Structure formats: structure tokens, C-alpha cells
Amino acid sequence: MKIEVRQLTKRYKNQFALNDVTFTLEGPKIYGLLGRNGAGKTTFMDILAGNIFQTSGDIFINGEKPFDNRNVQANVCLIKEGDNFKKEWKVKEVVRLYGFFYPNFDQQLAAFSLKTYNLNPNAKVKTLSKGMESALGITVGLASKAPITIFDEPYIGLDAAARKQFYDVMLQEYENEKRMIIFSTHLIDEVSLMFEEVLILQQGKLALQKSADVLREKTISVTGPTEKVQKFVSDKQVISKKEFMGMMTAYIFGNRQEAEGQGLEAQSIPTQDLMIQLTEKEREDSHEAII
Numbered sequence: 001m002k003i004e005v006r007q008l009t010k011r012y013k014n015q016f017a018l019n020d021v022t023f024t025l026e027g028p029k030i031y032g033l034l035g036r037n038g039a040g041k042t043t044f045m046d047i048l049a050g051n052i053f054q055t056s057g058d059i060f061i062n063g064e065k066p067f068d069n070r071n072v073q074a075n076v077c078l079i080k081e082g083d084n085f086k087k088e089w090k091v092k093e094v095v096r097l098y099g100f101f102y103p104n105f106d107q108q109l110a111a112f113s114l115k116t117y118n119l120n121p122n123a124k125v126k127t128l129s130k131g132m133e134s135a136l137g138i139t140v141g142l143a144s145k146a147p148i149t150i151f152d153e154p155y156i157g158l159d160a161a162a163r164k165q166f167y168d169v170m171l172q173e174y175e176n177e178k179r180m181i182i183f184s185t186h187l188i189d190e191v192s193l194m195f196e197e198v199l200i201l202q203q204g205k206l207a208l209q210k211s212a213d214v215l216r217e218k219t220i221s222v223t224g225p226t227e228k229v230q231k232f233v234s235d236k237q238v239i240s241k242k243e244f245m246g247m248m249t250a251y252i253f254g255n256r257q258e259a260e261g262q263g264l265e266a267q268s269i270p271t272q273d274l275m276i277q278l279t280e281k282e283r284e285d286s287h288e289a290i291i
């Protein structure tokens with residue numbers, strides 16, 4: 001599957017939820033879509049799933065526009081953090097309806113997942129706890145086998161053990177049959193090892209798109225006397241810098257050994273820290289994407 005996003009903009013009155021973003025996603029791959037509150041993640045996922053229409057720009061899924069397009073929508077399953085299903089539906093009706101809509105829907109996997117999460121097929125959605133409703137979302141999202149499966153904070157209310165079950169089944173399913181999974185979450189440290197590529201949105205702009213391997217190997221923090229650090233980073237891509245009492249820490253794309261060879265302290269940066277550094281206030285106006 002190929003998703004082409006071209007100068008995509010969504011504006012609500014004076015508020016830009018997405019502001020002229022351009023990028024391409026090509027699967028099968030597990031994408032992490034990250035960003036602070038209000039960065040535009042849900043808006044993007046809603047446009048991708050054909051739920052809402054952009055103000056300007058284009059989005060193509062394998063060359064077709066998703067809005068009001070049944071062909072495309074049958075290939076895209078979006079599970080949000082809540083209110084995915086009508087409250088009056090029974091669990092088994094949700095599974096049946098998703099089964100009708102998604103051509104590759106895996107009934108066996110759905111039944112297995114319902115059992116795993118102790119979900120009673122005859123229970124109405126309105127009687128489920130928050131965590132149980134999330135488990136139902138996860139169940140139909142995974143069982144949909146949609147070529148583009150999107151999870152937008154899908155596990156509100158799920159405890160750590162239940163989240164781990166979800167990750168395990170998701171990875172197992174992905175191993176069995178690869179597809180494009182777009183995963184948006186604030187629990188970044190918990191899932192970042194699953195990502196194959198990371199996108200970070202900041203105030204409706206794309207701040208970063210990089211393969212997870214590159215991020216793991218090449219993003220480092222370098223600490224030492226300010227002058228020495230300044231000199232070391234002068235020819236490198238700098239994510240952010242902080243200075244305190246003659247010492248500087250710079251977050252950069254670079255080589256750890258090279259920094260250590262020059263007597264600087266170097267550490268790799270966890271994805272969550274990277275997101276925080278990239279979206280710090282000082283960077284807000286620069287809108288310089290790292291792609």
C-alpha cells in the first residue's frame with residue numbers, strides 16, 4: 001500500500017490542525033505517528049480513513065482519494081481511543097458488522113481475542129468498561145486484516161498486562177501476514193521498539209520522518225564544555241541544544257564513537273526524549289522538518 005500526502009491542510013476557523021504537510025508512507029510497515037497533544041495526529045488519521053475532508057491538498061491511497069470511497073475504505077480500518085461502536089450493539093454484532101465490511105476479516109482471530117480479553121459476545125457495548133471497550137476495538141482492528149490498520153491510542157483503560165497481550169498478538173499477526181500498521185500513542189517508550197518508521201507531527205507540521213533503525217543508531221546526545229560541543233556539532237544536524245554553566249548538551253544526528261573519541265559524553269536518545277526535544281517550545285517557530 002502507498003499513501004501519498006501532498007500539501008495536506010485542515011483548518012478549523014483560524015486553527016490549523018494540519019498545515020501543508022507532505023510525505024509518503026509505503027507499507028507493509030509499522031509506523032509510529034507521534035506528537036504532543038493537538039499536533040494533528042487524529043486529524044490526519046481521520047482524513048486518511050475518509051471520515052473527514054481536508055481544507056486543501058491531497059491524499060491518495062494507492063492513487064485513490066479516501067473520502068466517500070468505499071473501495072478505499074474497505075482497505076483502511078481506524079480504531080480510535082473510544083466511541084468506535086454504537087452503544088446499543090452487542091459485542092458479537094460489532095464483530096459481525098466488521099466482518100461484513102472488511103473482506104479479509106479473520107473470524108477465528110476475533111473469537112480468540114474476545115476469549116483472551118474475557119469479552120462476552122452477548123454483552124452490549126454500553127455495558128462494557130473502558131478497558132473492555134478498548135479490548136473490543138483492538139480485537140476488530142487486528143481481525144480486520146485491513147491492509148492499512150490504524151490504531152489511535154487504542155487502549156484507554158487497558159492495564160499493562162492487557163496492553164502486552166495486544167502488542168504480542170499484533171506482532172505475531174504482523175509476522176504471519178505483513179500489512180501497514182499506523183500506531184499513534186503517548187506511551188512511546190512502551191512501543192517504540194515495534195516501530196519501523198517514526199513520524200512526528202508538531203503543530204500541524206511534519207517535524208520528522210525517519211526509519212527507526214536510523215533513529216536508534218544515529219540520534220545521540222552529546223555533553224561537554226560548551227565550546228567543544230559547539231565545535232563538534234557545527235557540521236552536524238542539530239535537533240536541540242541546552243546550555244548550563246559552561247556545559248552544553250546537544251541532541252544531534254551523529255556518531256557516538258566519534259563524539260566519545262573527542263572526549264565528549266555521548267548517549268543514544270530514546271524515541272520519547274527525541275519527540276520531546278523536537279517539539280520543545282524553542283523549536284516551535286523553526287518548523288524545520290528532519291526527513
Ligand SMILES: Nc1ncnc2c1ncn2[C@@H]1O[C@H](COP(=O)(O)OP(=O)(O)OP(=O)(O)O)[C@@H](O)[C@H]1O
Binds near residue numbers: 035039
Ligand atoms: N472538530 C474540531 N473543531 C475545532 N478544532 C479541532 C477539531 N478537531 C481538532 N481540532 C483542533 O485541531 C488541532 C489538532 O487536533 P488533533 O485532535 O488532530 O490532535 P492530536 O495530535 O490527535 O492530539 P491528541 O494527542 O491530544 O489526541 C487541535 O488544536 C484541535 O483543537
